Amino acid sequence: MSGASRTPSSRPGSWSSFESRHAPPRGQPVTAGPAASALAKACPQVSEAGPGDAVAGVMPRFVARPGDVAEAAAVMRAAAAGGLATVARGAGTRLGWGGPPARCDLVIDTTRLDRVLEHAAGDLVVRVQAGTGMEQLAARLAEAGQRLALDPPADGAGPGTVGGVLACGVAGPLRLRYGTPRDLAIGITVIRADGTVASSGGKVVKNVAGYDLGKLFAGSYGTLGLIVEAAFRLHPLPAATAFVTGEAADPDAAQAAIAAAAGSPLAPSAAEIDRPSRRDPARVGVLLEGDPDGVAERAERMAGVLGGAAAVSPDPPPWWGGGPAAAPDGTVIRIAFWAGDLAAVLRAVDAAAAEAGLDPAVGGSAAAGVLHAAAGADADPAGVARFVAGLRAALGRLPAADGPPSRASAMVLHAPAKVRSGVDLWGPVPSLGLMRAVKDQFDPEHRMAPGRFAGGI
Amino acid sequence: MTVQQADRAAGPGRGTGALIPRMTEICGPDGVLSDPMQLATYECDGLTAHRCSPGLVVLPTTAEQVAAIVTACATAKVPFVARGSGTGLSGGALPRADGVLIVTSKMRRIIAIDPASRRAIVEPGVTNLAVSKAAEPYGLFYAPDPSSQVVCSVGGNVAENSGGAHCLKHGFTVHHVTGLQIVTPHGELTWLGDGTGAAPGYDLVGAFTGSEGTLGIVTKIVVKLTRIPEAVTTLLAAFATMGAGGAAVSAIIGSGVLPAAIEMMDALAIEAAEAAVNCRYPEGAGAVLIVELDGPAGDVARETAAVRALCEREGAYEIRAAHDAAERAAIWTGRKSAFAAVGRISPAYIVQDGVVPRTALGEVLDRIAELSAASGIRVANVFHAGDGNLHPLVLFDDAKPGAEAAAEEVSGAILDLCIAHGGSITGEHGVGADKSKYMPKMFGPGDLDTMQLLRCAFDPAGLCNPGKIFPTPRLCGEVPGVRREPHPLVASGQLEQF
Numbered sequence: 021m022s023g024a025s026r027t028p029s030s031r032p033g034s035w036s037s038f039e040s041r042h043a044p045p046r047g048q049p050v051t052a053g054p055a056a057s058a059l060a061k062a063c064p065q066v067s068e069a070g071p072g073d074a075v076a077g078v079m080p081r082f083v084a085r086p087g088d089v090a091e092a093a094a095v096m097r098a099a100a101a102g103g104l105a106t107v108a109r110g111a112g113t114r115l116g117w118g119g120p121p122a123r124c125d126l127v128i129d130t131t132r133l134d135r136v137l138e139h140a141a142g143d144l145v146v147r148v149q150a151g152t153g154m155e156q157l158a159a160r161l162a163e164a165g166q167r168l169a170l171d172p173p174a175d176g177a178g179p180g181t182v183g184g185v186l187a188c189g190v191a192g193p194l195r196l197r198y199g200t201p202r203d204l205a206i207g208i209t210v211i212r213a214d215g216t217v218a219s220s221g222g223k224v225v226k227n228v229a230g231y232d233l234g235k236l237f238a239g240s241y242g243t244l245g246l247i248v249e250a251a252f253r254l255h256p257l258p259a260a261t262a263f264v265t266g267e268a269a270d271p272d273a274a275q276a277a278i279a280a281a282a283g284s285p286l287a288p289s290a291a292e293i294d295r296p297s298r299r300d301p302a303r304v305g306v307l308l309e310g311d312p313d314g315v316a317e318r319a320e321r322m323a324g325v326l327g328g329a330a331a332v333s334p335d336p337p338p339w340w341g342g343g344p345a346a347a348p349d350g351t352v353i354r355i356a357f358w359a360g361d362l363a364a365v366l367r368a369v370d371a372a373a374a375e376a377g378l379d380p381a382v383g384g385s386a387a388a389g390v391l392h393a394a395a396g397a398d399a400d401p402a403g404v405a406r407f408v409a410g411l412r413a414a415l416g417r418l419p420a421a422d423g424p425p426s427r428a429s430a431m432v433l434h435a436p437a438k439v440r441s442g443v444d445l446w447g448p449v450p451s452l453g454l455m456r457a458v459k460d461q462f463d464p465e466h467r468m469a470p471g472r473f474a475g476g477i
Numbered sequence: 478m479t480v481q482q483a484d485r486a487a488g489p490g491r492g493t494g495a496l497i498p499r500m501t502e503i504c505g506p507d508g509v510l511s512d513p514m515q516l517a518t519y520e521c522d523g524l525t526a527h528r529c530s531p532g533l534v535v536l537p538t539t540a541e542q543v544a545a546i547v548t549a550c551a552t553a554k555v556p557f558v559a560r561g562s563g564t565g566l567s568g569g570a571l572p573r574a575d576g577v578l579i580v581t582s583k584m585r586r587i588i589a590i591d592p593a594s595r596r597a598i599v600e601p602g603v604t605n606l607a608v609s610k611a612a613e614p615y616g617l618f619y620a621p622d623p624s625s626q627v628v629c630s631v632g633g634n635v636a637e638n639s640g641g642a643h644c645l646k647h648g649f650t651v652h653h654v655t656g657l658q659i660v661t662p663h664g665e666l667t668w669l670g671d672g673t674g675a676a677p678g679y680d681l682v683g684a685f686t687g688s689e690g691t692l693g694i695v696t697k698i699v700v701k702l703t704r705i706p707e708a709v710t711t712l713l714a715a716f717a718t719m720g721a722g723g724a725a726v727s728a729i730i731g732s733g734v735l736p737a738a739i740e741m742m743d744a745l746a747i748e749a750a751e752a753a754v755n756c757r758y759p760e761g762a763g764a765v766l767i768v769e770l771d772g773p774a775g776d777v778a779r780e781t782a783a784v785r786a787l788c789e790r791e792g793a794y795e796i797r798a799a800h801d802a803a804e805r806a807a808i809w810t811g812r813k814s815a816f817a818a819v820g821r822i823s824p825a826y827i828v829q830d831g832v833v834p835r836t837a838l839g840e841v842l843d844r845i846a847e848l849s850a851a852s853g854i855r856v857a858n859v860f861h862a863g864d865g866n867l868h869p870l871v872l873f874d875d876a877k878p879g880a881e882a883a884a885e886e887v888s889g890a891i892l893d894l895c896i897a898h899g900g901s902i903t904g905e906h907g908v909g910a911d912k913s914k915y916m917p918k919m920f921g922p923g924d925l926d927t928m929q930l931l932r933c934a935f936d937p938a939g940l941c942n943p944g945k946i947f948p949t950p951r952l953c954g955e956v957p958g959v960r961r962e963p964h965p966l967v968a969s970g971q972l973e974q975f
Binding site: 140143144165189202203216217218219220223225228231232236239240259279282284286287310313318356357358360361388389390424425427428431446447449450451457460461473475 | 592667779906
């Protein structure tokens, strides 16, 4: 996005909009103190933080805007020398996600790292700096008829930067067919807490040499180090698209429709539901992509699969890619589950919401087992907390057979401060002990986005 | 404790003998092998160039037994190595003389097939193909299909992040695994992920997959199942030269068609396959291309026509199409037999596995031909052309002194070519014991050091498959004391955290 020219507080939905309503003046140049002079030496663009630089309500002292990887590494080394707690920021789109940092001395703004380093169109691969906007990248790739097949939910401010999307592990409807950032990233370059620059993977799609740090950093919320570059596998832009839409009266009908779509041989790229209120039927939408003849043929067949009054359109329904996942404020909860539990999950949401006196909007990538539920900014914080707890309890009761002890989760992506302080944002997390061990290795002093991640990591 | 210290403490054969009573308690007398003759059958995996008889072999049948075995090893500071079916091609399951080899081949229950969620839960010893067979009645299959899928185990696939001919479209093992029950190198039984593919926290499932048995031992696997495609067409196209075949590959990819597989063989590989299985590929071909298309019937029909036209445009002089399983098998016979078939035209050979950007294929193949001509060592090329994954077969006569070393040199030079073109030293076989020496050519010291932080998090004692992947083990050291602040709600007792 064009976030490079904007401060995070200039858009609704970021944390700063909850805690400081006005766009700040640009920070003042840094002048005093040993940490300040070390930072200034590392990077010409270091300033004192302004109110718009707050991270979930926590004010940093400095903002650094490195212009290349060497500068970013120098900033990280200076931060290490000064013991500075550091938070990475792209466009600031999801800066309100996760817990507030336990400490925050320095924000590293990556938006000057905005170059497409290499687009090997014939190889369907791109190498890009982390601060590049997703929309800027998409426009560049579209010139060659290609795309990075990620369509993360976005409110009015756009989808954010490549690094932010990777660090938050976000994906939209296309996740059914193409997966999430971890599935499409084929190489990554990061800067460790101690300033070491490290790469893994590469720029070929097929590659099993060494550990895949991209998997570890995807969805790590900046707690393991600073992502500065990534390489992605690309796909051709489809020549045609069709959206087949219908309605499902109740959770069982929604599950039946989604199962029929996902189980069909028609290769859907996405199969979504959206239900603004408990009283509404669920809207069902299936995306088909490919060459025009194939898409037309498959859309007609998919309409038959969905049955009833299914409609076909080349354009997305108004709710597509939006819905609760894109709610700019209020509380947004991500629910992950096994797709066969869809009806049970919807009933769990309804029961927990009724008990808590809420009526959250629910929707998302039902066939891929990911939904979002959103409660408005004005929802009673105690009610939201009861809803989250009740939902987790119900999800915990889903039969687990002889597999993982839990097969569903509900994590709070973002919430107003008054809600956040009363809920466990992450809920139960499998193998948290190993995650702590990973954190201790990568960031032994716990300076990278401390406290933002699962289990207080 | 460092890796080096672990090595010294154990010493060849010393630690393992003392473990026999405990291992027998855990696995029963039939589950423990210590006779040298029996041990010798486990001395190598699919890469026979590296051999080492294990100190002890154990054959657990349950996850709890694996946990008890690893606990015993960790307590005694004895290294351990996991092995599935032993089909790996990089020596990833190469045993240690001073260690215990934990063979998971008796753990072969398919625990659940969940068609509604398109998931299966299996034990690590289950063969890759068995998963697809069990899913078939529901119209589903397990997509990653390494060539060894009849015998290779899903546990081994997880360790190696195995690919296969069809991963061009369908992805690798890591794209199809959503949950793992593992035994950590400390002996703790735990789950990574919850089967959803979107569990909160770090993606340890993704980090573990492809870690070549160095982060723990997998004891249960949740895999995604994929809808069996409505239609499959396989085309075989013959070209006069490799250059023409390569141009056809670029044209297909450039057209926006994504085939399930694009495979290529050169004249020498074709000659070997003819000698071995009489596959009757078109005569005089300098290159054959196998293109498989799958998906909805209408799309496959149109894509087949498009691919056919592109191949003709690039000079294919004969194109055959298979429309049923038998015809398809006839086309694939030559390709699938190629590695073994080379044994018919050469007493010995090295199977290389390197990757280059697809657009560099032509140039790299030319350079391989030059290397071959300059050294007098024949190189047969069989490869996954769609994703630039080369499998040059470097032929030599092992009866001739020095021939193997010369072949090794050519094989290594091919990897140098891959690295120089921005590729990889392995696309699917793994680094294992075989290629750790090439890792510093592809990655810098900071890269390797950082990767090993993950190793240190899981296995600070360095006992879990030591000596693989990394040429120089990192000393994990002690993590400085870290102040942890509990969530305020946890501190106040209002909330339990996990």
